Amino acid sequence: MLSWLTGRSSPCPLLGGCLHGDSAVILDRQGAPVTLTGRDASTWRQLHKTLGPARLQWVLTDGHYQIHAVDRPKVSDDELAAALPFAVKDLVNLPMERIHLDYFQLAVQPAGSDKLQVVVTDRQQLATLAGAMDDAGFQPGIITIEELALLNLLPEHPRPQMLLWHLPGQPLKVLIGVGGQLLLSRQVRGFNQLDSLSATELDQGLFDALLLELQRSIDYLDRQLRQPAIAGVSLVLPLAQQALLQPTLEAQLGVPVEGLTTAERPPHNWLAHAAALERADEAER
Numbered sequence: 001m002l003s004w005l006t007g008r009s010s011p012c013p014l015l016g017g018c019l020h021g022d023s024a025v026i027l028d029r030q031g032a033p034v035t036l037t038g039r040d041a042s043t044w045r046q047l048h049k050t051l052g053p054a055r056l057q058w059v060l061t062d063g064h065y066q067i068h069a070v071d072r073p074k075v076s077d078d079e080l081a082a083a084l085p086f087a088v089k090d091l092v093n094l095p096m097e098r099i100h101l102d103y104f105q106l107a108v109q110p111a112g113s114d115k116l117q118v119v120v121t122d123r124q125q126l127a128t129l130a131g132a133m134d135d136a137g138f139q140p141g142i143i144t145i146e147e148l149a150l151l152n153l154l155p156e157h158p159r160p161q162m163l164l165w166h167l168p169g170q171p172l173k174v175l176i177g178v179g180g181q182l183l184l185s186r187q188v189r190g191f192n193q194l195d196s197l198s199a200t201e202l203d204q205g206l207f208d209a210l211l212l213e214l215q216r217s218i219d220y221l222d223r224q225l226r227q228p229a230i231a232g233v234s235l236v237l238p239l240a241q242q243a244l245l246q247p248t249l250e251a252q253l254g255v256p257v258e259g260l261t262t263a264e265r266p267p268h269n270w271l272a273h274a275a276a277l278e279r280a281d282e283a284e285r
Contacts, residue, residue, distance in 0.1 A: 014057060108227060152180075162233045174217055238261070
């Protein structure tokens with residue numbers, strides 16, 4: 001897992017948050033959401049008064065990072081971190097001095113493949129976040145990304161599990177993981193506005209298109225990664241669309257499909273909860 005910012009272990013409670021745009025959702029000690037709007041110093045100080053001393057762990061949402069699959073540079077492990085910025089510099093729209101990156105490998109790769117999943121974010125934005133937390137009196141914890149944090153929500157099972165999630169203004173994404181490890185993740189084209197689609201629109205060919213994309217991921221799992229079939233699907237979707245898709249996906253895929261979103265716990269809250277489940281020892285594996 002990614003560990004861009006890790007604080008020292010302390011008796012402070014560990015709270016999870018989700019950064020989206022210029023806002024954030026943090027779950028307090030009782031699991032209730034607290035919304036932070038804006039990033040000025042007074043807003044962070046007020047947040048500290050509301051939450052009290054805490055170590056904050058964050059999950060970045062789609063607009064705050066990019067993932068690029070690149071061939072592993074032919075350098076030693078000690079030189080890898082220095083080589084990766086040059087491997088991705090032409091793929092991102094950030095100057096070299098503002099690139100902050102980390103990387104991970106998928107749990108299984110197709111035969112003959114040796115790729116790294118390189119996560120790139122803006123160093124200035126992370127420095128601003130770290131400074132605001134520190135000035136307000138918070139301790140920094142792990143900062144991670146959607147694809148890794150959401151693995152924490154998958155049920156424990158010896159066979160792979162699939163998860164679909166969508167936040168307004170972002171692509172619909174799918175991941176498949178097993179044993180806390182990511183097997184694959186991808187965006188599903190054509191569903192950026194899923195949160196505004198009606199039952200009629202979904203029935204007019206869109207559901208069939210979604211099912212085809214999911215089946216492609218399942219086939220890739222079998223044919224390229226040589227993994228067993230998925231055991232179930234979890235949904236972190238806008239509530240109305242989740243209610244529409246859950247029974248139909250279950251019928252078509254032939255596996256249990258669980259909708260996690262509720263009126264009390266929308267998708268942003270689930271991401272914040274997933275951030276709190278991240279552990280430094282997992283990040284250092």
